[in-house]
Amino acid sequence: xxxxxxxxxxxxxxxxxxxxxxxxxxxxxxxxxxxxxxxxxxxxxxxxxxxxxxxxxxxxxxxxxxxxxxxxxxxxxxxxxxxxxxxxxxxxxxxxxxxxxxxxxxxxxxxxxxxxxxxxxxxxxxxxxxxxxxxxxxxxxxxxxxxxxxxxxxxxxxxxxxxxxxxxxxxxxxxxxxxxxxxxxxxxxxxxxxxxxxxxxxxxxxxxxxxxxxxxxxxxxxxxxxxxxxxxxxxxxxxxxxxxxxxxxxxxxxxxxxxxxxxxxxxxxxxxxxxxxxxxxxxxxxxxxxxxxxxxxxxxxxxxxxxxxxxxxxxxxxxxxxxxxxxxxxxxxxxxxxxxxxxxxxxxxxxxxxxxxxxx
Amino acid sequence: xxxxxxxxxxxxxxxxxxxxxxxxxxxxxxxxxxxxxxxxxxxxxxxxxxxxxxxxxxxxxxxxxxxxxxxxxxxxxxxxxxxxxxxxxxxxxxxxxxxxxxxxxxxxxxxxxxxxxxxxxxxxxxxxxxxxxxxxxxxxxxxxxxxxxxxxxxxxxxxxxxxxxxxxxxxxxxxxxxxxxxxxxxxxxxxxxxxxxxxxxxxxxxxxxxxxxxxxxxxxxxxxxxxxxxxxxxxxxxxxxxxxxxxxxxxxxxxxxxxxxxxxxxxxxxxxxxxxxxxxxxxxxxxxxxxxxxxxxxxxxxxxxxxxxxxxxxxxxxxxxxxxx
Numbered sequence: 001x002x003x004x005x006x007x008x009x010x011x012x013x014x015x016x017x018x019x020x021x022x023x024x025x026x027x028x029x030x031x032x033x034x035x036x037x038x039x040x041x042x043x044x045x046x047x048x049x050x051x052x053x054x055x056x057x058x059x060x061x062x063x064x065x066x067x068x069x070x071x072x073x074x075x076x077x078x079x080x081x082x083x084x085x086x087x088x089x090x091x092x093x094x095x096x097x098x099x100x101x102x103x104x105x106x107x108x109x110x111x112x113x114x115x116x117x118x119x120x121x122x123x124x125x126x127x128x129x130x131x132x133x134x135x136x137x138x139x140x141x142x143x144x145x146x147x148x149x150x151x152x153x154x155x156x157x158x159x160x161x162x163x164x165x166x167x168x169x170x171x172x173x174x175x176x177x178x179x180x181x182x183x184x185x186x187x188x189x190x191x192x193x194x195x196x197x198x199x200x201x202x203x204x205x206x207x208x209x210x211x212x213x214x215x216x217x218x219x220x221x222x223x224x225x226x227x228x229x230x231x232x233x234x235x236x237x238x239x240x241x242x243x244x245x246x247x248x249x250x251x252x253x254x255x256x257x258x259x260x261x262x263x264x265x266x267x268x269x270x271x272x273x274x275x276x277x278x279x280x281x282x283x284x285x286x287x288x289x290x291x292x293x294x295x296x297x298x299x300x301x302x303x304x305x306x307x308x309x310x311x312x313x314x315x316x317x318x319x320x321x322x323x324x325x326x327x328x329x330x331x332x333x334x335x336x337x338x339x340x341x342x343x344x345x346x347x348x349x350x351x352x353x354x355x356x357x358x359x360x
Numbered sequence: 361x362x363x364x365x366x367x368x369x370x371x372x373x374x375x376x377x378x379x380x381x382x383x384x385x386x387x388x389x390x391x392x393x394x395x396x397x398x399x400x401x402x403x404x405x406x407x408x409x410x411x412x413x414x415x416x417x418x419x420x421x422x423x424x425x426x427x428x429x430x431x432x433x434x435x436x437x438x439x440x441x442x443x444x445x446x447x448x449x450x451x452x453x454x455x456x457x458x459x460x461x462x463x464x465x466x467x468x469x470x471x472x473x474x475x476x477x478x479x480x481x482x483x484x485x486x487x488x489x490x491x492x493x494x495x496x497x498x499x500x501x502x503x504x505x506x507x508x509x510x511x512x513x514x515x516x517x518x519x520x521x522x523x524x525x526x527x528x529x530x531x532x533x534x535x536x537x538x539x540x541x542x543x544x545x546x547x548x549x550x551x552x553x554x555x556x557x558x559x560x561x562x563x564x565x566x567x568x569x570x571x572x573x574x575x576x577x578x579x580x581x582x583x584x585x586x587x588x589x590x591x592x593x594x595x596x597x598x599x600x601x602x603x604x605x606x607x608x609x610x611x612x613x614x615x616x617x618x619x620x621x622x623x624x625x626x627x628x629x630x631x632x633x634x635x636x637x638x639x640x641x642x643x644x645x646x647x648x649x650x651x652x653x654x655x656x657x658x659x660x661x662x663x664x665x666x667x668x669x670x671x672x673x674x675x676x677x678x679x680x681x682x683x684x685x
Contacts (some may be wrong), residue, residue: 030379090431101576122658123468130432138457141422152385152411153433172452182417247367338462339502341525343468344601346556 011331012210012224014256017231019286022293024231031235035300041082041230042295043309045074049073050097050313051107052261058321059265061103064114069261070097072228074193075287076255077162078102079233083241084160089146090129091139092160095259099162103127107320108327116339117330136163137172140189144176147185147250156245161191166197177218177252186244188237192227192252198263199273215252227255228285253257265311331358367537369511370400370459370476371615373518374438376548378408384522385430386413388423388476397442398478398537420446425455427473428461429469434578438522444479445488445529451496458527459502471527475520480533480572480657481669491659492571492621495628497529498600504528504553505600509574511542512598516551519555524553533572556603558610565616568607568633570596571620573620573652574668580675589683599629605637605672611637611650615646615680620675625653647685 019025033041051073059067070077073095081099084090092099097110104127113131121131133139139161146159167173168191180187191211194203209212215222221243225236233255240251260279262268284299295301332354336347343351363466364372377384386408392415395540397404405413416423416683420441427437440464441447457464458471481490498505506521506528508514559574560581569577574595581591592610596602611617617637619630634649652674659667 031467040532118463118466120466121464122468130469135452135456138425141425141453142426142429142432142457145426146432147429148426149433149435152435154428159429167631171419172421172425172569175417175419177424178417178419179426335463338467340462340504344504345604346601 006325008213008216012212012222014224014226015232015236016226016229017235017293018229018290020290022290022297029235031231031238033233033234035298038295038359039300041078041234042084042291042301043105044078044102045230046306046309047313048074048078049288051098051317054314054317056261056265063321063325065116066094066109066289067265068096068263069259069265070098072258072260072282072286073194074098075230075233075291076227076257078229079191080160080237080253080255083234083237085157086126087128087155087157088155088241089150089159091146091159092129092132093136093139093164093167094132094134095164096132096162098123100127100129103129105129107316108323111321111324115324117327118334119327119330136167137170137176139163139207140167140170140176141179143173143187143189144179144183144185144237147180147187148183151183158186158188158241159242160190162192164197165191165193165195165202165205165211166200167191168214169205174214174218177215177220177250179248181218181220184247184249187250188240188244188250189250191252192257193254194259196259196263196273198268201273210254212252212254218224218252220250220252222254222321224254224256227257228287228290229288230291242296258285263298295317308334333358361543361545362610363541364511365538366511366514366532367398367400367668368509368513368582369517369544370532371402371404372544372546373515374401374404375407377522378404378412378451378514379521380548381409381436383434384412384436384438386438387416387426387664389416389418389442390521391415391440398442398534400476401440405676418448421453424450424457426455428453428471428476430678431471431473432469436522439475439479440472441475443485443489444477444493445491448494454497454503454527454529455500459500462502469610470525472525473527474521475527475529477531478531478534478537479531480535481665482535482572485534485661487661490661492612492623492627492654494529494531494599495623502527503600505531506598507531507533507571509533509536509559509571509595511533511544513551513557513595515544516599517553518548519548520550520553523550528553533677535572536575551597554601554603554681557595557597557607558592559595560591560593562590562614564590564614565590565618565683566594566607566610567615567620567675567679568596570599570629571622573622576670576672577620580679581673583672583676584679589679591679602633602636604640606634607637608641611641612644615644616679617645617649618652618675618678618682619649620652620670622670623654623658625651626656627653642653643654647682650682652678
């Protein structure tokens with residue numbers, strides 16, 4: 001029966017628009033974006049790379065809490081977010097803060113999320129999203145519910161979620177895509193395959209040749225995309241969104257990407273499980289470098305323009321971290337207050353106790 | 361007033377709220393055409409359609425996640441876990457996710473989910489079908505856990521649970537589903553969550569119980585009366601949060617307490633009640649507070665089930681111990 005598996009695998013060849021040299025290799029699927037939109041995509045990727053560098057530094061200074069580095073994954077994260085509409089609902093994983101920021105979460109709140117302050121979880125009214133999920137697969141089953149809710153409401157929106165390669169080993173991954181498939185719900189499931197679930201390489205994660213082919217078991221569409229190619233990720237997401245709102249059901253999108261940094265800033269040392277050769281190989285595929293080449297060849301991007309983005313980002317980050325530092329600290333009484341809509345007796349008593357403690 | 365079994369009262373409550381609020385959705389495994397394995401949802405799909413009452417794929421974690429997601433879209437999901445022993449499959453959705461939604465969204469969202477599940481022993485179910493796991497969820501801040509003991513309470517509490525904006529676990533003791541009938545008004549009424557009920561007044565000893573054990577406690581009280589011991593029986597009805605005021609008021613009157621639960625001794629609810637009593641009313645006690653529970657083993661689902669489960673004789677014995685201390 002080996003041929004059955006081979007025939008399934010052969011359907012999941014990586015989709016690409018822009019190659020490593022910044023050349024369009026797939027003209028037919030080149031997304032219809034204006035020069036301004038193309039530049040906006042570049043601006044967002046450069047800005048997010050700087051944000052990542054600064055966040056790592058701030059974390060080392062003890063000014064941030066939990067942080068999962070994003071450098072290397074910009075095309076996958078921002079190419080997909082760029083294809084969404086404001087009313088779509090985002091259920092991100094713990095590394096997916098950039099999508100929230102570009103969907104409208106103020107930077108200082110992203111920093112507060114990192115510090116564990118609940119104001120960092122308070123999305124502005126027009127940002128339909130949950131704060132980043134820490135459990136690997138929980139957002140997948142919740143996405144099936146949000147998407148079914150949209151379908152029942154007759155909305156023309158989608159629910160979008162992200163996990164990593166390791167996340168596909170979770171039971172919730174399968175239950176999420178299976179439920180959404182069974183209901184024909186408008187969901188887009190991203191697997192950002194960055195090759196390592198902390199230290200375990202994807203080939204030890206599963207014997208499947210691609211992760212996209214896991215869609216077959218749930219009876220939904222699946223595709224593997226070059227996750228370092230922002231145009232490919234954008235094009236595929238746009239397509240997934242259109243088919244979902246047209247009632248054609250959910251889609252599973254595997255983006256092949258790489259995180260340059262550690263899993264998180266909480267003590268992970270990637271030199272224990274990755275070689276310099278592998279890192280070099282992936283840096284050659286860098287999403288920003290290839291997109292810059294493409295834009296420069298088109299004559300719509302310059303070093304000067306890029307430097308301006310870098311400077312703007314640094315300025316914004318400086319202001320935002322100051323704002324986060326100065327934001328009133330979270331109190332235990334805040335936590336007590338948000339456990340239930342109305343305080344039960346045990347928490348009423350504890351509220352009094354901590355009010356007194358905090359007043360001293 | 362109609363006479364109903366508990367299962368009928370539950371169906372009646374679901375029907376009432378499906379009619380009242382178009383955001384209420386009832387779903388789970390086999391709840392549609394089949395009407396649920398215990399028939400709690402019988403006829404509801406025919407009446408309200410497949411968009412409101414529907415079967416899910418067989419996956420409890422999926423059902424839990426679905427509920428959270430539907431709640432985020434403004435629905436009031438009433439999910440069924442077919443047997444409570446299957447709850448482990450969806451513990452993350454319940455204890456890890458629903459319970460912290462208000463924190464995770466900075467109070468922008470809640471999880472107005474009602475989780476219904478049959479539980480409890482004495483009906484000879486297979487392994488992992490009858491377990492009393494309420495303690496697991498009662499120990500989770502952010503969750504409410506409700507366990508009715510009568511058809512009347514079942515309807516009023518279920519209506520409150522569905523209307524509550526916080527997640528509520530609503531546990532239905534399988535032995536009580538059809539074992540007796542009680543008066544249940546056809547019209548709607550609610551019973552406040554978090555409020556215990558004095559099911560029998562007495563002055564000598566307080567017996568705190570919930571679920572099927574309320575009936576064992578009432579039987580024990582009738583027996584005790586023959587020996588001139590006047591027992592007060594408190595039905596917790598909500599095991600998280602606990603109505604400690606009602607309990608303390610009773611303890612101050614009777615000065616003797618026995619706490620009864622069907623679950624294993626280390627499983628939580630009774631231990632919490634005892635701790636609260638000793639912190640708040642130790643000077644009113646004339647004897648230690650004793651517990652009647654199952655032993656700390658796996659649920660004895662076959663031959664040993666009857667002896668494993670606590671019964672009225674165990675309660676009488678403990679009451680005599682505290683009275684004669």
